[in-house]
Amino acid sequence: MDNSDPLVMILTGFIVDFTSWLDSCGDDEVALDSAVKIMEHVAAVLRDAPPAQRPRFxxxxxxxxxxxxxxxxxxxxLAFPHAIGLADSKAGSPGSGRTRRTVAVARLSPPYPP
Incomplete structure (x- = not known):
């Protein structure tokens, strides 16, 4: 299975879409503690992926x-690998500002239509 496999692309897009949506939610939609825990967990799982799989992602x-x-x-x-620590954050990426929702994950972008 390579990156041309539709499932790889669908799941990669979903991860970015989900974390971007979660980052944009207000406290009345998702509790701050829950949002931070979920986003930190997503980042940790991806950072802990086998080193041979990181370039694929x-x-x-x-x-x-x-x-x-x-x-x-x-x-x-473009911002996602910098936001979760998979890329050199010194390179400067779009959307790398911090928000109140993010502790270990940088702000990605506002929600957009599917």
């Missing part, structure tokens, strides 16, 4: 970013 993010027409979603794909 990063390639999928890059491919999704380059094929995405929505600029906000494209920025979310």
């Amino acid at each position: 990063l390639d999928a993010l890059d491919e999704l970013a380059h094929s995405e027409q929505d600029p906000n979603r494209r920025d979310a794909f």
Whole structure:
């Protein structure tokens, strides 16, 4: 299975979409503690993936970013590896500002239509 496998691309897009949505939720939608725990867990699972799989995930993010027409979603794909610690955060990425919801995960982007 490579990045051209539709499931790899669908799940990679879902992870970014879900964490972006979670980051944009207000306290009346999702409790702050719950949102932070979920986002930290997602980041930890991806950082703990076998080293041989990390380039595959990063390639999928890059491919999704380059094929995405929505600029906000494209920025979310580009920012995601920096936000979760899979890429050098010194490189400067779109959406790398901190929000009240994020402790270990940087702000990704506002929600967008599916």
